[in-house]
Every structure is written in structure tokens, then in C-alpha cells.
Amino acid sequence: MYSEKVMDHFANPRNVGELEGANAIGQVGNPKCGDIMKIYMRIEDDVIQDVSFKTFGCGAAIATSSISTEMVKGKTIQEALAVSNKAVTEALDGLPQEKVHCSVLAEAGIRSAIADYYERQGIDPTPIVGCGYDCESCHGH
Amino acid sequence: MSRFVYADNAATAKLSQTALDAMLPWLKEGYGNPSSVYRLGREARRALDGARDQVAAAIGAKPEEILFTGSGTEADNWAIRGLCEKLREKGRHIITSAIEHHAVSHTLEALEKQGFEVTYLSVDSCGRVSVEDVKAAIRPDTILITIMFANNEIGTIQPIAEIGAIAREHGIFFHTDAVQAAGHVPVDVGAMHIDLLALSAHKFGGPKGVGALYVRKGIKLPSFITGGGQEKGRRAGTENVAGIVGMAAALTEAVAHMDENRAKVEALRDKLIAGMLQIPAVRLTGDPVNRLPGNASFVVECVEGEAMILMLDAQGIAASSGSACSSGALDPSHVLLAIGLPHEHAHGSVRFSLGEANTEADVDYILEKMPPIAAKLRAMSPLWEERADD
Numbered sequence: 001m002y003s004e005k006v007m008d009h010f011a012n013p014r015n016v017g018e019l020e021g022a023n024a025i026g027q028v029g030n031p032k033c034g035d036i037m038k039i040y041m042r043i044e045d046d047v048i049q050d051v052s053f054k055t056f057g058c059g060a061a062i063a064t065s066s067i068s069t070e071m072v073k074g075k076t077i078q079e080a081l082a083v084s085n086k087a088v089t090e091a092l093d094g095l096p097q098e099k100v101h102c103s104v105l106a107e108a109g110i111r112s113a114i115a116d117y118y119e120r121q122g123i124d125p126t127p128i129v130g131c132g133y134d135c136e137s138c139h140g141h
Numbered sequence: 142m143s144r145f146v147y148a149d150n151a152a153t154a155k156l157s158q159t160a161l162d163a164m165l166p167w168l169k170e171g172y173g174n175p176s177s178v179y180r181l182g183r184e185a186r187r188a189l190d191g192a193r194d195q196v197a198a199a200i201g202a203k204p205e206e207i208l209f210t211g212s213g214t215e216a217d218n219w220a221i222r223g224l225c226e227k228l229r230e231k232g233r234h235i236i237t238s239a240i241e242h243h244a245v246s247h248t249l250e251a252l253e254k255q256g257f258e259v260t261y262l263s264v265d266s267c268g269r270v271s272v273e274d275v276k277a278a279i280r281p282d283t284i285l286i287t288i289m290f291a292n293n294e295i296g297t298i299q300p301i302a303e304i305g306a307i308a309r310e311h312g313i314f315f316h317t318d319a320v321q322a323a324g325h326v327p328v329d330v331g332a333m334h335i336d337l338l339a340l341s342a343h344k345f346g347g348p349k350g351v352g353a354l355y356v357r358k359g360i361k362l363p364s365f366i367t368g369g370g371q372e373k374g375r376r377a378g379t380e381n382v383a384g385i386v387g388m389a390a391a392l393t394e395a396v397a398h399m400d401e402n403r404a405k406v407e408a409l410r411d412k413l414i415a416g417m418l419q420i421p422a423v424r425l426t427g428d429p430v431n432r433l434p435g436n437a438s439f440v441v442e443c444v445e446g447e448a449m450i451l452m453l454d455a456q457g458i459a460a461s462s463g464s465a466c467s468s469g470a471l472d473p474s475h476v477l478l479a480i481g482l483p484h485e486h487a488h489g490s491v492r493f494s495l496g497e498a499n500t501e502a503d504v505d506y507i508l509e510k511m512p513p514i515a516a517k518l519r520a521m522s523p524l525w526e527e528r529a530d531d
């Protein structure tokens with residue numbers, strides 16, 4: 001059911017763990033939904049110098065978290081905000097239909113960390129990153 | 142991959158050698174249609190009759206009370222839909238449990254849309270239905286009580302004989318989904334006052350695609366599939382002769398060796414349970430005593446079930462999970478929620494179901510691989526980090 005790429009990122013997740021010196025931390029999802037992604041970034045000069053994650057979730061949730069950290073590492077904030085759930089899914093050579101929500105989690109995780117970055121500087125992130133991720137109802141679709 | 146441990150016998154069990162040997166002649170030279178009058182047909186008919194005798198004997202029934210089906214799910218559907226169709230003018234209330242297999246619960250949901258009313262009895266934290274609750278739920282218009290014999294996810298065995306006695310006392314039909322129980326624990330339709338019972342061949346070493354429905358003598362279910370005269374004209378279609386013969390052979394063998402198999406499998410199960418409970422924040426799900434011989438099911442806190450299953454698979458271990466992400470649903474198993482687990486714990490379920498073919502070395506291997514898997518997933522789980530902070 002999973003592509004080889006998904007299985008590779010699940011079995012050998014990149015950038016796992018907490019990040020020393022992170023200045024942007026986002027968390028999305030909730031335990032009721034069955035997946036939570038926490039993402040840490042170190043942003044300097046508008047560039048994501050380093051990034052890591054911790055995820056509670058299924059194989060697809062871990063794989064989307066892993067690949068999304070690779071997709072934003074070394075990128076500018078604007079480039080990172082342009083990473084869509086569709087791009088994450090495509091980078092993994094696709095996801096089973098019922099797992100597409102996991103890629104939404106990854107996209108939301110990136111936005112959530114960047115929002116935190118602006119908030120720490122007293123800047124309202126809403127005009128820049130949008131209203132973020134809402135998991136009132138699981139995966140909100 | 143150095144080792145393969147199959148620990149998902151509740152999903153399906155390996156075809157037994159006895160079943161395969163019994164089946165082969167009916168896939169080869171014995172290809173006659175049991176409805177044909179010439180010798181080849183008569184031989185196939187005799188094989189079916191013999192299989193019916195064997196299945197009946199295994200559950201304490203009479204041969205004419207056994208109907209062959211294409212699966213346990215079909216048998217459940219036929220029993221419940223058939224009885225409701227037959228009795229809809231008499232009453233429209235059905236009593237069931239909150240932890241039935243979807244073969245029953247989804248069938249009941251479909252009947253609710255047709256005007257039937259269903260009472261879903263809650264279960265205790267071990268997954269047990271209370272006999273008193275069954276009694277209290279009975280109404281003048283109750284036509285059917287359907288409670289599973291043993292649960293597929295958590296292994297809890299229900300007080301079937303007691304529930305059967307109450308149903309009989311009130312003149313209400315009692316159906317039980319015995320798909321997980323048949324061939325593994327004693328089933329006696331007479332002593333347990335069971336009116337209808339579903340079983341499935343591939344759960345006890347028979348082939349896939351064949352099941353049986355026991356219908357107590359005197360109850361005439363409407364036809365389920367119309368066509369020819371097979372199964373007394375009530376389930377038309379040429380019989381799966383080899384499959385039915387294989388089911389009967391497997392069930393007969395399972396019942397003949399039940400005590401020794403049970404002792405062996407229970408010892409392995411108990412070792413697995415004891416070892417798993419050594420891992421921090423792991424709990425057993427289901428009844429610690431009244432449980433299926435092979436079922437060892439757990440919740441591993443702060444990790445997600447499918448992730449565990451994939452990691453076990455990478456180590457050559459086949460197990461399963463009732464977690465949402467392994468089934469493609471968003472909500473975790475209704476069974477785990479019904480026993481009172483919070484959502485976040487219900488997402489972390491893992492079920493090992495052992496069989497006669499498993500060895501102590503298999504259990505040791507699972508117990509060697511499971512702690513590092515839990516540790517690896519927890520190391521990347523923000524929930525575990527929060528739990529540790531508490």
C-alpha cells in the first residue's frame with residue numbers, strides 16, 4: 001500500500017528529535033486524531049538553517065514529517081510556506097487515499113513553526129502564514 | 142529477513158495439512174456437481190453429507206441444522222437479516238453488544254434504516270457483556286439477541302450459555318458470531334441454548350471462502366440466495382465441495398485436539414503477555430481470564446498502532462492493530478473505545494494472535510523485538526515526551 005519512498009522515510013526518518021537552539025517550534029494535530037507532529041526550526045536571515053521533528057502517528061504521518069523537513073531545510077521562509085500537502089505527497093511518490101490527511105499535517109506543521117517564529121518576535125503571523133491548522137474535527141475535511 | 146513469525150492467526154490461520162489432504166481429491170478427480178445423479182455427482186454429494194455430519198458433530202448440532210455459506214460474514218448476514226425479515230411483524234427490537242464484529246454491527250445498522258431498533262449493550266473494561274444488562278434490555282417486541290461468542294480484537298469470551306438461557310426463557314432468538322471461537326474453545330449449541338451460530342473455516346485451519354450457519358431445527362430462515370435447490374433451496378449456487386470438505390476436516394481436527402492445543406497456545410500467550418507487560422506503559426486489553434487461547438492484545442501508550450505493525454513487519458513479525466490508521470478510518474476501533482480506553486491510547490493497539498504452529502522461540506523473538514520498537518517510536522513521539530514531563 002505504501003511506496004518505497006514512504007517506507008524508506010518511515011524506517012529511516014530524517015531529522016528526528018529535538019533541535020538545539022530552535023527559535024521556531026510548531027505543533028499540530030491532537031492525540032484524539034491519532035497524529036501529532038512537532039516541528040523545530042532554527043531560522044536565521046529568513047532562511048531555515050536547520051529543522052527537525054517528532055511525530056506520533058502512523059507510517060504515513062512519520063514519512064510525511066520526515067520528507068517535509070528535507071523539503072524546507074535551507075529554504076527561505078517564503079519557499080517553505082509554498083510547500084503544499086500536494087507537493088509532500090508527490091515527493092513520496094503518492095500516498096493511499098485514506099492517508100492524504102497526513103500530508104496536510106506536514107504542511108500545517110511547517111506553517112505552525114513559522115507562525116511561532118513570528119510570534120516570538122511580536123509579529124502577528126496571521127497575514128503571513130494564514131490561520132493555521134485546525135483539528136477541531138479530525139483532519140478537518 | 143532472518144526469521145518469520147506469524148502471529149496473526151485471528152486474521153487467518155494457515156491451511157492445515159489435514160484440510161489440504163481432504164480437499165485435494167475434490168479439486169482433482171472428484172470434480173462432479175453434487176446435484177448430478179450419476180456416480181461422480183453422487184460421490185460429491187456424499188462428501189458434502191459427510192462434511193455436514195462433521196461440522197454438526199463439532200458444535201453439538203444435527204446435520205440438518207447446518208447450512209454452508211461462503212464466509213462467516215455471510216452466515217451472520219443470513220442469520221440476522223433472515224430472522225428480521227421473518228419476524229418483522231412480530232417485533233422490531235434487537236439486542237446486541239457495543240463490540241460486535243462489523244459483520245454483525247454493520248448489518249444491524251442497515252436494519253436500523255429499515256425500521257428496526259437496536260439496543261447496543263455497553264461492556265465493562267474487560268470487554269464483558271453483563272448478563273443482567275441483557276435481561277434488563279428485553280422488551281415485549283424484542284425478536285433477537287445477537288452477542289458474539291468471543292471478540293476478535295481483545296479476545297474476551299462472553300457468558301454465552303447464560304445469555305442463551307435468558308433468551309430461551311423469554312422466547313427470544315439468540316444468535317452468536319462464533320467465528321473466533323469455533324475450533325478453539327468448546328462450543329455446544331444445545332447446552333448453550335444457541336439458536337443461530339456463524340463460523341468461518343479459515344480461522345481454524347480450513348480454507349478461505351467457506352463458512353457455516355447453524356440454525357436450530359424448527360426455525361425456517363428465508364432464502365438468502367435464490368436460484369437452484371442447493372442448501373434446501375435457501376442458498377442457491379453449486380456448493381464449494383472442496384472448501385466445505387476442508388472446513389469439516391479442519392474443524393474435526395481442531396475439536397479432537399482442542400484440549401492439548403489450548404494448553405499449549407495458552408502457555409505461549411501467557412508468556413507473551415507477561416513479557417509485554419514488562420515494557421513500560423503497556424497494558425493488556427480484554428479479559429485477563431476469559432479470553433481466547435491465542436489472543437494477546439495490548440495498548441502501547443504514546444505510539445500509533447500501524448507504525449508498530451510496520452516495524453514488526455520489518456523484523457519478520459506479522460501482527461495486527463485495531464488502530465484507525467491501519468484500517469483507513471479516522472476513529473480508532475469501536476471495541477477499544479467501548480472498553481473505556483481514551484482515543485489516544487486506543488490508537489496504540491497491537492494484537493498478537495497465536496496458533497498451534499507457534500513456538501516458544503517465536504514468543505521469545507517477539508519479546509526481543511518489541512521493546513526496541515516501542516522505544517524507537519516513543520523517542521520520536523511528542524506524546525511520550527509530554528508523558529515523561531508529567
